[in-house]
Amino acid sequence: MSIATVAEAETSFDTAFGSIVKDFQGVSGPKERANVLLKLAEALPHMPADMRVNDNRVMGCTSQVWVHAKMDSAGRVKYTADSDSELTRGLAAVFVKALSGLTPEQVLQVEPEALAELQLGPAVLTPSRSNGFLNMLEAMRKRARALSGSVLPVFPTLRISAADITPQGAFAEAQAQFLQPDPKQVDALVKVLSEKKIGVVAHFYMDPEVQGVLSAAQERWPHIHISDSLVMADSAVRMAEAGCKAVTVLGVDFMSENVRAILDEAGHKDVQVYRMAEADIGCSLAEAAEAPAYTDYLAAAADESAPALHVVYINTSLRTKALAHAQVPTITCTSSNVVQTVLQAFAQVPDIHVYYGPDTYMGRNLAVMLRAVSQLSDEEIAALHPAHNRASVKALLPRLHVFQEGTCIVHHLFGAEVSEMVKAAYGDAFLTAHFEVPGEMFALAMEAKKRDMGVVGSTQNILDFIAAKLKDAMERPFPDTLQVVLGTESGMVTAIVRKVQAMLQASGRQDVAVEIVFPVAAEAITTDNSARPSPAQNGNGNGVVLPGGLPVVPGPAGGEGCSAEGGCASCPYMKMNTLTALMSVCAKVGTPGEALLEAYRPRAYVEQVNGRSLASAGCEPILHMRGFQTTKKLPPALEADILSRKRHA
Missing domain, CATH: 3.90.1010.10 (Sufe protein. Chain: A)
Structure with missing residues (x-):
């Protein structure tokens, strides 16, 4: 040329x-x-x-x-x-x-x-x-x-219509396999739960087989609850009040520990609580908040000459919340309310410093979002929070502190490699991202959000976004297929399928569908709970061990799965909560074999914090959050605590 x-x-x-x-x-x-x-x-x-x-x-x-x-x-x-x-x-x-x-x-x-x-x-x-x-x-x-000649990736997908579920790719097939569960398994679970009056609280991120059976059983036994971690313990209390004699918890260990502690506080010490494994069911994020580095981080907040507030992510133990609150006034947050919580704190308490943790990605994304907000007009910022403008948001940025050593291994999988693949091949699709994903995926979803094509938030926010877009599509007179990139744990697909199919069936629309896209990386991993790599294997790169000792080995055929550079976000710890384990635990409850479940009991909180039980002290930051959710202001008791501690420092 x-x-x-x-x-x-x-x-x-x-x-x-x-x-x-x-x-x-x-x-x-x-x-x-x-x-x-x-x-x-x-x-x-x-x-x-x-x-x-x-x-x-x-x-x-x-x-x-x-x-x-x-x-x-x-x-x-x-x-x-x-x-x-x-x-x-x-x-x-x-x-x-x-x-x-x-x-x-x-x-x-x-x-x-x-x-x-x-x-x-x-x-x-x-x-x-x-x-x-x-x-x-x-x-x-x-x-x-x-x-241009670039080979665009084709990710596994799950197409959901009113009558059918059509997977493409081995990973999607694995997700779809149990969405329509075996009736015999459902019958067996309902029988044992109802006969023995056992409640089940489970997280959204369960294995598809477990979620499929639980979702079907839920229609026949009311004491099954699947949700984010925030309300799992509250649901267990309601089950105890309704007469359940035991509660099984399908989640990571801090969730079962929270359930035990909250039941005790509510006067239900006689209700038994069981986890789903003898081994630890860890959580890298919760463990980060109990590490010495986090204690040092809070010590810096306590030494702050100005008023300080610790905003702690809900996915931490009651122990973390209690000990943190003893050091620094603390309020819990979720991924759906963290932005408003932080903005309100800066608006309500002059010169306050906010310390967020332990999720580093979520904290960094929060800082990025607030920097972007500082570039908006005063009118746009006022619509987000009426007490702020460009000057106030710019002024708060140096007073927002983020813990730098805490990550969720699941959301860590949405790294640079997968983000680039999503941008290249699915940039025109609806993009969803949990607030905990790394910055690259967060930026993609935020850019899509500007075009009303994306959402950043909690799992519930993602589910609500998909439902709203589907509702819009069903109101239009022409056929449509909504393609949605799922930027969070793949276990959430069960809740999405049930929601989408219920909406489509209620509308009678056979010509509208939702296609869920699972972002995966070329380097796949999966877990093998039966074999742990030896130190020699770990040293030469043939095996990886996650925090807590759970091994990671090369995975599914075709390279579909998860990797450290981005992937399907399938939590190996959550997947320790198997249907076999649930049935085995339930079978022993109320029999002489229940004595064999000692290792399945969650660790009890026995420490005292400032003369209060650890569970009671750990609940206080959660109650502060609930007060904020009701009034959209920091509760008066929390504000007084912030100012009082600084006066007495």
Whole structure:
């Protein structure tokens, strides 16, 4: 290619887009700008019917939009597009005219900010149409990547319709295998639970086999509860009050310990509590909060000359919460309320320093989000929190401290490698990310959130987001398939399937579906509880041992699974809670064999903290959070504690 041709190629977007910008700048008023769009729509050739298919659909648009791309002999991209809305066709025509003739690399260099030059205004570019406009660009960029010669990854998927569940890929097949459980297993579980009056509290992240059976059994035995960790202990108390004689806990050890302690505090010491394994069912995050480094971190907070507040993630033990609160005034948070908790603390207590922990990724993401908030207008910030503006958010940033040595091994799997793969192959899909994922995945979901195509938050937030998008799709008169990247623990898919199918069946829509995408890395891992790698194996790289001794060995066929560089987020500790273990424990309850379950009892909290039981002291930060959730303010007792400790320091 000659120098002149290279120069022509490099300026072709500016030239083509510049002429479109002049068309819009040559008129004034929303009606005139809309007319320009309609003229562009009229000049845009219609796609043939055989190209207006689901594979060419642009997700996230309220109207139907199709985009197709091909490469010409000179290595330039040629786009075609269409829509069933004339104004949207006009927007599609803008991209066809501006991007056709570019190389794939040039298309990928076009950023959304360039579109502001059109100055369409909110009357023409309504919020929904603006999101659709940005989604069109992302769809065209994805097709340019495919044409550039890059081999785009194809992740395992699970397609959910009203009547069917269709997996693609070995990992998805493993998830789908138990979504429709064996009726005999359900019957056996219901029989033993009801006869012996046993309650079950389980976390969302259980193995698919366990979740499938529990979800089906839940319809016949009311004392089964599957949720985030926040309400597991409360559910156990309700089960005890309803007459359950024992409660089995399917989760990691701090969850069963919390259940035991809260039952004791509620006067139900006679209700037995059982874990699902003799070995420790660890949690790297909870353990990080009990390490000396975290004690030192809190000591620095206690030595702070200004008022200090410790915001501790819910996924920690009551022991952690109690001992932390003894050092520094502490409030618990969840991934769905951490932003509002922190903003309120800075607004309510002058000059306060906030210490967040132990989840490093979540803390870093919180800091990134607040830096982004500081760039918004005062009006936008006030909509997020009425007591803040750009100046106040910028001023609080140096007073937000994040613990740097705590990670969840599950969310650590969503690293740089998988994030790049998601961006390349699924950037135009709906992106979900738990607040605990590494920054790369968090950034992708935050960017998608700007286009109303993403969510960052808790597992419940993710479930609610999927349900809301499905509701929107069902209200539209045309067929649709929503593609959703699941950026959290894969065990959550059971709750998603049940929610999606219930909504689709209630609506009677057979032409709408949700496709769940499981991001996985090329380097797969799985666990083998029966064989622990020897020290020699660990030393030469043939085996990995996770905190607590759980081994990790090369995994599923086809490279589908999890890796340290990103992956399917399947917690090996949670997967120690098997259906076999549950049935075995239940079988022994109320029999002479119950004596064999001593190792299955959670560790009891026996320490005293400032003259109170550890369970009682550990509940106080949770009660502060519940007070905040009710009033949207730090409770008066917590505020007084913050100020009082500093006065007496």
